[in-house]
Amino acid sequence: MQGLQGDLKVPGDKSISHRSIMFGALAEGETRVHDILRGEDVLSTMAAFRELGVTITDNGSEVIVEGVGFKGLTAPQKALDMGNSGTSIRLISGVLAGQPFSTELFGDDSLSKRPMDRVTIPLREMGVTVSGQTDRDLPPLHITGSDQLRPINYTLPVASAQVKSALIFAALQANGESIITEKDITRNHTEDMIKQFGGDIQVDGKEIRVKGGQHFKGTTITVPGDISSAAFFLVAGLIVPNSDITLKNVGINETRTGIIEVIQAMGGNLVMSDVDKVAKSATLTVKTSELHPTEISGSLIPRLIDELPIIALLATQTSGTTIIRDAEELKVKETDRIQVVADMLNDMGADITPTDDGMIIKGKTPLHGATINTLGDHRIGMTAAIASLLVAEGEVILERAEAIDTSYPTFFKDLEKLSQ
Numbered sequence: 001m002q003g004l005q006g007d008l009k010v011p012g013d014k015s016i017s018h019r020s021i022m023f024g025a026l027a028e029g030e031t032r033v034h035d036i037l038r039g040e041d042v043l044s045t046m047a048a049f050r051e052l053g054v055t056i057t058d059n060g061s062e063v064i065v066e067g068v069g070f071k072g073l074t075a076p077q078k079a080l081d082m083g084n085s086g087t088s089i090r091l092i093s094g095v096l097a098g099q100p101f102s103t104e105l106f107g108d109d110s111l112s113k114r115p116m117d118r119v120t121i122p123l124r125e126m127g128v129t130v131s132g133q134t135d136r137d138l139p140p141l142h143i144t145g146s147d148q149l150r151p152i153n154y155t156l157p158v159a160s161a162q163v164k165s166a167l168i169f170a171a172l173q174a175n176g177e178s179i180i181t182e183k184d185i186t187r188n189h190t191e192d193m194i195k196q197f198g199g200d201i202q203v204d205g206k207e208i209r210v211k212g213g214q215h216f217k218g219t220t221i222t223v224p225g226d227i228s229s230a231a232f233f234l235v236a237g238l239i240v241p242n243s244d245i246t247l248k249n250v251g252i253n254e255t256r257t258g259i260i261e262v263i264q265a266m267g268g269n270l271v272m273s274d275v276d277k278v279a280k281s282a283t284l285t286v287k288t289s290e291l292h293p294t295e296i297s298g299s300l301i302p303r304l305i306d307e308l309p310i311i312a313l314l315a316t317q318t319s320g321t322t323i324i325r326d327a328e329e330l331k332v333k334e335t336d337r338i339q340v341v342a343d344m345l346n347d348m349g350a351d352i353t354p355t356d357d358g359m360i361i362k363g364k365t366p367l368h369g370a371t372i373n374t375l376g377d378h379r380i381g382m383t384a385a386i387a388s389l390l391v392a393e394g395e396v397i398l399e400r401a402e403a404i405d406t407s408y409p410t411f412f413k414d415l416e417k418l419s420q
């Protein structure tokens with residue numbers, strides 16, 4: 001089998017890209033964003049802020065956001081389309097919490113099945129009027145914010161950076177100091193960015209303190225590559241025979257590097273170089289490796305939550321049984337990623353038992369061709385595409401492959417580059 005060879009700069013981090021638009025809009029003055037991810041989800045965030053009266057221009061080399069400050073957003077003329085993006089709808093709900101006008105937020109079929117009660121419950125406590133569909137507050141959401149928000153002291157019932165970030169955006173507009181306590185530490189890009197925009201936030205382990213009434217100043221942001229996108233090629237490099245690939249400028253924020261720890265625990269040949277501690281990025285080189293199983297659970301889960309579909313594929317090529325626990329959050333992503341990943345890889349010959357909060361994966365299993373439908377989930381699509389590289393018999397037909405544009409529009413071009 002011909003291996004994957006060469007190097008690649010993976011596209012910008014999706015979480016940081018969303019937030020650079022949001023903070024840029026809420027800051028005073030201009031923000032310039034380099035290497036932003038131009039994936040569908042981030043385009044949804046950009047379109048929403050344009051509807052809220054913010055001028056955002058993309059000249060091809062950088063995105064320029066003309067900040068209006070927390071008081072400068074204007075009521076949108078139409079409902080805001082959040083597309084497929086959980087991050088957009090939940091974080092924007094927190095922004096709108098402090099805006100004294102009404103907004104409707106809606107999304108595609110997948111987003112319309114995702115629970116929003118995790119943000120609406122605490123936002124109501126702060127004084128926001130918000131309603132959704134069914135008892136889980138599914139989208140569409142109708143939000144009427146308040147310019148007299150009460151601060152909140154809230155312990156998150158789920159480990160979710162989206163809920164945490166929505167509450168931080170609301171807290172920044174409240175009358176006083178809020179205390180937000182995490183269930184487990186999750187990605188901290190919102191906290192990092194508040195500091196980059198000249199604001200103040202106190203973090204002590206899982207406890208976060210935020211004062212309302214802050215002013216942010218526009219700045220320049222360079223978005224590092226997305227480790228969640230790099231993950232597909234890290235795994236490909238480890239499991240496709242005769243591979244040796246280098247991924248440059250990959251974000252290595254400590255709240256996102258769970259996959260690196262899993263690869264190391266499995267004995268994978270991964271080398272990190274060119275570490276830039278300020279930009280929080282590095283070069284990662286992987287080579288085809290013999291792997292042994294590990295258990296993936298507890299506080300590691302939020303640090304690799306979006307990588308679990310491709311980690312499941314990795315585990316199918318590992319000699320022994322890999323166990324994933326404590327990952328029930330996977331059920332409320334773009335699809336039920338426990339069931340959909342197990343079904344897809346089992347259809348290709350894997351041995352995966354889905355459980356209530358994870359998977360039991362027995363390896364190594366050879367994989368064969370199958371028809372796979374992404375069901376509109378980008379990470380399912382990319383996992384299937386990498387799995388197809390191992391298929392010796394039959395072919396993989398990928399239906400609804402366009403879902404991949406959500407987070408990685410140049411995925412197939414990059415795969416082709418490494419396949420030459």
Ligand SMILES: O=C(O)C1=C[C@@H](OP(=O)(O)O)[C@@H](O)[C@H](O)C1
Nearest residue numbers: 015087159160161162163305306
């Ligand atoms: O805050 C963010 O940018 C994200 C948080 C995670 O979601 P949860 O907060 O629902 O875990 C992750 O799955 C998503 O892709 C991006």
Ligand SMILES: C=C(OP(=O)(O)O)C(=O)O
Nearest residue numbers: 084085086087088306333
């Ligand atoms: C879960 C994801 O994104 P979101 O929640 O923003 O839709 C993801 O990118 O895997």
